[in-house]
Structures are given as C-alpha cells and as structure tokens.
Amino acid sequence: MSTSTIIPTVAVEEDFRTRAHNALGDQQLRNNFRTAMDSLMTKRAAAFSDAHEREHLRALGNSIKARALSKLPDLLEQLEQNLTRNGVTVHWAETVDEANGIVLSIIRAHEARQVIKGKSMVSEEMEMNHFLEARDIECLESDMGEYIVQLDHEKPSHIIMPAIHKNAGQVASLFHDKLGVEYTKDVDQLIQIGRRVLRQKFFEADIGVSGVNFAVAETGTLLLVENEGNGRMTTTVPPVHIAVTGIEKVVENLRDVVPLLSLLTRSALGIPITTYVNMISGPRKEHELDGPQEVHLVLLDNGRSQAFADSELRQTLNCIRCGACMNHCPVYTRVGGHTYGEVYPGPIGKIITPHMVGLAKVPDHPSASSLCGACGEVCPVKIPIPAILRRLREENVKAPDAPNQVMRGQGSKYSRKERFIWNAWAKLNSSPTLYRIFAFFATRLRGLTPSNIGPWTQNHSAPKPAARSLHDMAREHLGKQGERR
Amino acid sequence: MSAKQNILGKLRKSLTGTTPIADTFDVDLVTQPYTYSAEQRIPQLRKLMEAVHTEIHLSSGAEWPALLAQLLRDRQLPSLLIAPTTPHGQRITQHWANNPELPALKSYDRPMEEWKTELFNDTPASLTGTLGAIAATGSLIIWPTREEPRLMSLVPPVHFALLKASEIRDNFYQVQQEFEWAQGMPTNALLVSGPSKTADIEQVLAYGAHGPKDLVVLILEDQ
Numbered sequence: 001m002s003t004s005t006i007i008p009t010v011a012v013e014e015d016f017r018t019r020a021h022n023a024l025g026d027q028q029l030r031n032n033f034r035t036a037m038d039s040l041m042t043k044r045a046a047a048f049s050d051a052h053e054r055e056h057l058r059a060l061g062n063s064i065k066a067r068a069l070s071k072l073p074d075l076l077e078q079l080e081q082n083l084t085r086n087g088v089t090v091h092w093a094e095t096v097d098e099a100n101g102i103v104l105s106i107i108r109a110h111e112a113r114q115v116i117k118g119k120s121m122v123s124e125e126m127e128m129n130h131f132l133e134a135r136d137i138e139c140l141e142s143d144m145g146e147y148i149v150q151l152d153h154e155k156p157s158h159i160i161m162p163a164i165h166k167n168a169g170q171v172a173s174l175f176h177d178k179l180g181v182e183y184t185k186d187v188d189q190l191i192q193i194g195r196r197v198l199r200q201k202f203f204e205a206d207i208g209v210s211g212v213n214f215a216v217a218e219t220g221t222l223l224l225v226e227n228e229g230n231g232r233m234t235t236t237v238p239p240v241h242i243a244v245t246g247i248e249k250v251v252e253n254l255r256d257v258v259p260l261l262s263l264l265t266r267s268a269l270g271i272p273i274t275t276y277v278n279m280i281s282g283p284r285k286e287h288e289l290d291g292p293q294e295v296h297l298v299l300l301d302n303g304r305s306q307a308f309a310d311s312e313l314r315q316t317l318n319c320i321r322c323g324a325c326m327n328h329c330p331v332y333t334r335v336g337g338h339t340y341g342e343v344y345p346g347p348i349g350k351i352i353t354p355h356m357v358g359l360a361k362v363p364d365h366p367s368a369s370s371l372c373g374a375c376g377e378v379c380p381v382k383i384p385i386p387a388i389l390r391r392l393r394e395e396n397v398k399a400p401d402a403p404n405q406v407m408r409g410q411g412s413k414y415s416r417k418e419r420f421i422w423n424a425w426a427k428l429n430s431s432p433t434l435y436r437i438f439a440f441f442a443t444r445l446r447g448l449t450p451s452n453i454g455p456w457t458q459n460h461s462a463p464k465p466a467a468r469s470l471h472d473m474a475r476e477h478l479g480k481q482g483e484r485r
Numbered sequence: 486m487s488a489k490q491n492i493l494g495k496l497r498k499s500l501t502g503t504t505p506i507a508d509t510f511d512v513d514l515v516t517q518p519y520t521y522s523a524e525q526r527i528p529q530l531r532k533l534m535e536a537v538h539t540e541i542h543l544s545s546g547a548e549w550p551a552l553l554a555q556l557l558r559d560r561q562l563p564s565l566l567i568a569p570t571t572p573h574g575q576r577i578t579q580h581w582a583n584n585p586e587l588p589a590l591k592s593y594d595r596p597m598e599e600w601k602t603e604l605f606n607d608t609p610a611s612l613t614g615t616l617g618a619i620a621a622t623g624s625l626i627i628w629p630t631r632e633e634p635r636l637m638s639l640v641p642p643v644h645f646a647l648l649k650a651s652e653i654r655d656n657f658y659q660v661q662q663e664f665e666w667a668q669g670m671p672t673n674a675l676l677v678s679g680p681s682k683t684a685d686i687e688q689v690l691a692y693g694a695h696g697p698k699d700l701v702v703l704i705l706e707d708q
Contacts, residue, residue: 092489145685229681229696
C-alpha cells in the first residue's frame with residue numbers, strides 16, 4: 001500500500017513513547033479522558049445489569065461473527081448480488097488508494113464539488129478528506145464530534161466519540177475562532193451552532209458519504225446506527241450516496257443484526273438502541289419523492305485479508321467497532337487516542353492497525369499494554385485481545401528468515417543479541433550441568449554485575465545475584481536433615 | 486485480476502480445508518427477556534421513549550386530529566407537513582376543512598428537488614404514520630413510501646407520529662418475522678427511538694442535533 005500521496009492534517013509527532021510521555025503530562029487531557037471513560041464504563045455496566053443475559057449474548061455475538069467469517073467470500077458475493085438486484089452499485093478495493101480512486105471517479109462522473117460525510121472510520125483509514133481536498137473537492141464531516149475535530153485540523157481520538165479529548169470550553173473557543181460566533185460554553189447552544197452550519201451543507205451537498213455498521217448478505221441491506229440524524233441526512237438528501245466499509249462488516253442473515261445491534265449500542269454507549277437505525281436497501285425508486293438517485297458501496301480490504309489468513313488473528317475481524325475495549329483500557333484512558341498515532345486507537349487499534357500499516361510502522365502497539373485483560377472481558381464479540389497482543393509481540397521479534405511469516409512488517413523488533421541471550425537462557429535452564437556451572441560463577445562473581453542494564457534500571461534497581469544459590473542452600477539444608485536422622 | 490478476484494481469492498485460499506460454522510442462532514435469547522403482555526407494552530414503550538425526551542400522548546381514533554391541532558397551537562407552529570394521500574393525511578385534511586382557523590397544511594406531493602428550500606427552511610413540523618413500534622427498545626418503525634417519503638420524519642424540527650396501540654410489538658426479532666423482512670426489504674426502513682440527540686461535547690446530552698428536536702407520539706389506544 002502506498003499512502004505517500006496523502007498528506008495528514010496533523011504531522012504525527014515523534015514516536016509512540018514520546019507521545020505517550022507528553023500525553024501523561026497533560027493534566028487537562030487526562031481529566032477529559034478519565035471523566036468520559038468512567039462515565040461510559042458505568043453506563044455499559046448498567047445496560048448489561050443481567051450478567052447471565054450479557055454472557056450468553058456475547059457468546060451469540062461471537063458465533064454470529066465467526067459464522068460470517070467462516071463463509072466470508074460467499075457472503076460477500078451474495079451481498080453484492082442482492083445489492084446489485086436492489087439497484088446499488090458495488091465496488092471492490094484492495095487498498096485505500098484504490099478506494100479513494102473509486103470515490104473520486106464517482107464524484108467526477110457527477111461533476112460534484114461538495115461532499116458531506118456521515119461518520120465513517122473506513123473513510124478515516126482512507127484519509128478521504130485530505131485526498132478530496134487536495135483535488136479541490138470540499139469534504140465536510142457532519143457528525144458533531146467529527147466536525148469539531150475536522151475544524152481543529154485534528155483526528156478523532158475515539159472511534160465513537162471523536163472529540164472526547166476536548167471539553168466544552170475548548171469547543172467554545174474553537175467555534176468562536178473558526179466560525180466567528182459568540183463565545184459560549186453552553187453545550188446546547190454549541191450544538192445548535194453546529195446544526196445551523198451543517199444543515200446548509202446537507203442542503204448544498206452533491207454527494208453523501210457514510211460508513212456501514214452491518215451489511216446484510218441475505219437481503220442486500222446496509223444498516224447504519226446513529227443518534228444525531230446526520231447519517232440519515234447524508235444518506236437521504238444528496239443525489240448520490242457512497243457507503244464505504246471493510247469487507248468484515250457483512251453478516252449472513254437479517255436476524256443476525258438483532259443481537260449484534262443490542263450488543264453494539266449497549267457496549268458503546270450503554271443505551272438499548274440508538275435514536276436511528278437506518279436500513280438502506282436501494283436508491284430512490286421510480287415515483288418515490290426523495291432519497292438518493294444512486295447508491296454505491298465500496299468494499300475495502302486494506303490488510304483485512306492478511307488478518308483473515310491466520311485463524312487466531314482472524315478473530316480481530318469480529319470487531320463491531322463499539323469502542324468498549326478503549327473505554328475500559330487503563331492505558332488508553334491515560335494516554336488518550338492521539339498517542340496511538342493511527343486511525344484506530346486503544347486495544348482494537350493495537351491489533352487491527354498492524355494489518356493495515358504493517359507491524360514495522362507501529363512496533364510499540366502490541367507492547368503498549370499491561371495485559372490486564374479488561375478489553376477481552378468486555379468485548380461484545382469476544383475477541384481475545386490480550387492473547388492476540390501476545391501473539392503480535394511474538395511475531396514482532398521473529399527472525400526475518402523464520403518460517404510462517406503471517407504479517408507485513410513483522411520482526412521489526414527482532415534483535416540478534418536479544419535472540420542469542422534468550423537462546424542461551426533457555427539452554428542454561430534446561431541443562432542441570434550448565435546451570436550448576438552458571439550458579440557457581442554467578443554467586444562468586446556477583447560483584448561484577450553491571451549497575452546499569454538499559455531500560456530496566458531506569459525504573460528499577462539492578463538485579464544482583466545472591467551470595468549463595470537456592471540450590472546450594474537447599475542441598476546443605478537437606479544434608480543437615482539427613483545427619484539429624 | 487480485478488480487486489474483487491484478488492480479495493475473494495485470498496479469502497478462499499485462507500479457508501481451504503475448513504467447513505463453515507453451523508448456525509446456532511438462539512431465538513429465545515433475543516425474545517424471551519423482551520416479551521410483554523398487552524398491558525405492559527404501552528408503559529414499557531413510554532418509559533424508554535420518554536427517557537430520551539419523546540413526548541407521548543394517549544388518544545383515540547376519533548380524537549387525535551383535535552389533539553394534534555391543539556398541540557400545534559400550543560407550540561405556535563405555523564404549518565404542518567402531511568402526506569395527503571395516506572389515510573391519516575386525508576383525515577387531517579377533513580378535520581382542517583371543518584376548522585379553518587388551524588395552522589396551514591403543506592403536502593409532500595412532489596419530488597424533494599422541486600421544493601427543497603421550502604422543505605429545509607420553512608417546514609416547522611410534520612405528521613407521519615408508523616408501521617408500529619417495538620416495546621423492548623422504545624422504537625417507532627417507520628417505513629417511508631412514495632406517499633410518505635423519507636425526509637418527512639427527518640428534516641422538520643418537530644415530528645408528530647401516529648401509533649396504533651395494537652401495532653406495538655415486543656422486540657425487533659418479532660418485527661422482522663411478522664413483516665417477513667428477510668424476504669424483501671423496502672428501499673429504506675427505520676427504527677426511530679426519540680428526537681435527534683448527541684453527546685459529542687463532553688458527553689453532555691443535547692437534543693436536536695441534525696434531525697427533529699421534538700418527537701411527539703400520539704398513541705391511538707383503541708386502534
């Protein structure tokens with residue numbers, strides 16, 4: 001994949017560690033995240049007050065996604081057939097460049113200048129806004145959070161709540177500076193300002209771009225959930241609607257969305273359902289009075305087929321993008337979404353991003369975790385995130401010539417020295433003779449151990465072998481016992 | 486090779502030698518906790534919809550036009566958008582004919598493009614029917630048609646919706662089964678569970694984000 005033509009709005013500063021360090025020192029940012037995550041965790045817990053139901057529902061969600069993935073190519077073809085029958089044009093893209101190219105060709109075919117977007121994480125993967133702006137096409141976000149983030153030339157810091165890193169005062173200043181409105185911290189007023197600006201944009205837009213929450217193969221239906229109504233506006237008012245989605249969003253049957261929808265909204269926001277569940281099965285029919293004349297669906301791979309190839313990593317594609325893993329992550333809550341430097345932050349970001357950009361580009365992703373297990377425990381479709389993180393750590397230190405290479409950019413943390421040390425350590429601990437010789441010298445030469453051993457001694461005192469080994473002392477102890485008898 | 490062939494080829498190769506996972510969909514799990522008696526349905530729907538700022542009025546088949554007229558006057562709404570060929574649209578037209586002092590009626594009777602500016606800027610309220618509701622989640626089922634198009638329930642800031650009490654279903658699964666949606670979906674089907682809202686700024690809930698600021702449901706208890 002080449003993304004060289006795409007200019008990010010915010011240059012991603014430094015590396016993960018530096019960004020994390022900076023974020024940890026930003027008290028405002030930490031307060032904003034802490035408050036929001038605490039509230040989201042409480043809401044989710046209340047929405048799943050019946051643990052028995054919750055666990056069975058999670059198991060069902062997992063089995064629905066596993067079933068869909070187990071026949072993914074067939075379901076994608078069925079989806080395409082049914083959508084085509086319904087009058088929707090389906091496009092396939094292996095890379096984000098291809099996907100952007102498809103979107104651009106549709107826009108050019110209509111000589112369109114203004115695009116309005118509903119919330120779509122896949123379009124963030126594509127960096128669609130910048131791609132289109134570089135070609136003189138306005139591409140405006142219409143989700144309130146996304147709009148705020150775009151106005152400040154930032155990226156979303158959370159997949160459900162893009163502007164969660166800002167407080168009302170920061171939004172007030174932003175609106176005052178960029179829109180020339182009177183400064184107000186009143187959230188109702190701020191939202192009404194956004195509503196006024198964006199209503200005009202919905203009115204003018206030539207093209208609406210949205211994501212998809214679930215694509216139903218059985219009926220050829222695109223299901224979108226949202227609270228604001230911007231998704232409905234985007235998919236109903238402009239003459240052309242382009243939906244972009246990952247190939248893993250397809251489910252087999254319409255009934256499958258019943259538990260998935262419930263899991264999604266309860267896990268994400270702690271609500272029984274979103275304000276709008278929008279099921280789109282085609283463009284405006286003859287004699288209908290509104291709705292888009294054309295509907296397109298772009299199915300994007302972008303590394304998903306790589307995750308799919310390995311049965312353990314395939315589970316990454318169960319994700320229904322609820323964000324619960326980040327809400328419950330002690331690391332995400334402290335460092336915030338921007339620290340990850342990529343589209344998907346938090347635990348799910350750590351396991352999906354390496355497939356999209358290559359492990360070498362995000363070498364610290366798998367290790368930026370305490371492996372506390374909270375993400376795996378709350379995941380509504382039971383993705384074993386901690387196990388996958390451990391797996392990616394292994395893949396990232398594999399020798400370049402090791403067999404079974406499963407992902408692009410793997411082995412980026414491979415070090416011959418480290419590998420040599422571990423091999424020696426393994427040998428030492430599996431051979432009694434070698435171990436005895438080692439213990440003999442380690443105890444007697446303990447004065448020679450270095451006091452500085454890299455990152456370890458930044459936060460810990462250096463380890464020093466004891467004067468006598470445990471084996472030695474045990475042997476002596478058992479010997480004395482023998483004498484007493 | 487096209488992108489489609491490449492993607493499908495890779496996926497198929499990865500699945501070589503595997504068998505599809507069996508369908509073990511557990512219907513009870515998504516229906517049993519969400520089954521209600523006839524007496525429970527309206528209170529359950531009300532509880533959930535009112536929790537998200539929906540205004541609910543109980544009325545009857547005979548009285549709802551007068552109630553609607555009163556609600557329009559209370560809110561000082563200058564006009565109401567209706568779908569003139571629907572039964573409820575016709576009912577309103579009759580009622581209005583007998584009461585000439587009521588707010589003006591507008592009809593959604595031509596393609597949106599022909600009156601887009603007026604729809605966006607000068608249409609303060611609308612009335613639509615519903616296909617029923619879902620008690621489990623507090624949702625109206627809206628199935629826009631040629632007669633009653635999609636934007637009626639979205640663009641006007643106040644949306645009045647008529648709901649027959651007998652058409653309140655228990656849960657989404659039951660609705661899909663009863664309407665046989667798996668055999669064919671309409672161009673657009675919607676579940677609407679309150680007025681438009683957002684919590685995108687500091688998680689503070691604000692109503693009237695992009696869709697209606699007010700959703701007013703008239704439940705016809707005798708229908």
